[in-house]
Amino acid sequence: MSNPAMVAYDRAPSKKLRPSLTTGPIRALLSLGEHKVAGCHLDVHLRRKDEVHVYCGLTRPVVVRRKSNGDVRVTAAKSYAQQVCSRGFFGLWQQDQLDEAAFEQRLAKYLESIHIECRWVRREGSVQSAWSRIAEPWVPFDREAVLEYSSTSERNRSRCFDAVAGARERVDALRVSQGWAQLPKRGGEVDQLAVDPDGRLVVIELKHASASGVYYAPLQLLQYVWE
DNA sequence: GATAAGCAAGACTCGACCTA
DNA sequence: TAGGTCGAGTCTTGCTTATC
Numbered sequence A: 001m002s003n004p005a006m007v008a009y010d011r012a013p014s015k016k017l018r019p020s021l022t023t024g025p026i027r028a029l030l031s032l033g034e035h036k037v038a039g040c041h042l043d044v045h046l047r048r049k050d051e052v053h054v055y056c057g058l059t060r061p062v063v064v065r066r067k068s069n070g071d072v073r074v075t076a077a078k079s080y081a082q083q084v085c086s087r088g089f090f091g092l093w094q095q096d097q098l099d100e101a102a103f104e105q106r107l108a109k110y111l112e113s114i115h116i117e118c119r120w121v122r123r124e125g126s127v128q129s130a131w132s133r134i135a136e137p138w139v140p141f142d143r144e145a146v147l148e149y150s151s152t153s154e155r156n157r158s159r160c161f162d163a164v165a166g167a168r169e170r171v172d173a174l175r176v177s178q179g180w181a182q183l184p185k186r187g188g189e190v191d192q193l194a195v196d197p198d199g200r201l202v203v204i205e206l207k208h209a210s211a212s213g214v215y216y217a218p219l220q221l222l223q224y225v226w227e
Numbered sequence B: 001g002a003t004a005a006g007c008a009a010g011a012c013t014c015g016a017c018c019t020a
Numbered sequence C: 001t002a003g004g005t006c007g008a009g010t011c012t013t014g015c016t017t018a019t020c
Helices: A024-034 A100-113 A124-131 A152-158 A162-178 A214-226
Strands: A040-047 A051-056 A059-066 A072-075 A091-093 A139-145 A190-195 A201-204
Touching (some): A024 A072, A024 A100
Antiparallel strands (some): A190 A201
16 A cells, blocks of 8 residues: 655744744735736745745745844845846845835835836736735635645655546537647646635636637646645 | 755746737 | 747746755
8 A cells, every 4th residue: 555645735924933023024015915016916925945925927026034043034036136226225124124014014115116127027927916905705815826745756655646637628529529739738826716605715817818729728627626 | 944046847928929 | 921940038846955
């Protein structure tokens, strides 16, 4: 008998991080949900290893990680780190010298001046942003949700389901007969997770109607549901 | 043990190209 | 000409490895 797969879904803040949720730089980030950048509402999420990710559409202009000693490091993708407005904000904020007001001021200035390419805030980006704020018929609580496995081989093994493989074969046959775009490889990220008023988990895959692989969305959802 | 850096995989958009 | 496909480029994520 084989061992069960070591799988985890780690989004909860650690005990060390929890006090930071109501004060300091982390609190400042959590209140960004009402803030708009490039026409998109910001979307703040907690991630593993006590990271806070601030999304704007499909991109992530702010990543904050709280270190075990209480220091806070601000980073983001190279295209944002290279912008002038990131100076004085990106980098290490030491706990013993951390001025909350100064942090908020730098954060506001950065968000005010940052340039985000329109491709991240149009189409699916704008939809992601809008959907992150809805309260009915369900309430989203996570995006780009991924299950973690103990290793890549474990992940590949655990993601194989006969039902999904059968459906994939049938869709592929349909694709060939209809001349649709190439079937993409198996995905592993759920666009959004939500919970409905009855406590049921809602799995959401977002695609723009003009995307060539839109026909593939139900197959992706089938994979996520089995996983 | 904690952290940083590098890598692979998968997502998306855009533009070039092809075909009806 | 319009619509679809494909490849390049970029970003995000998780895993692995190196360093302190």
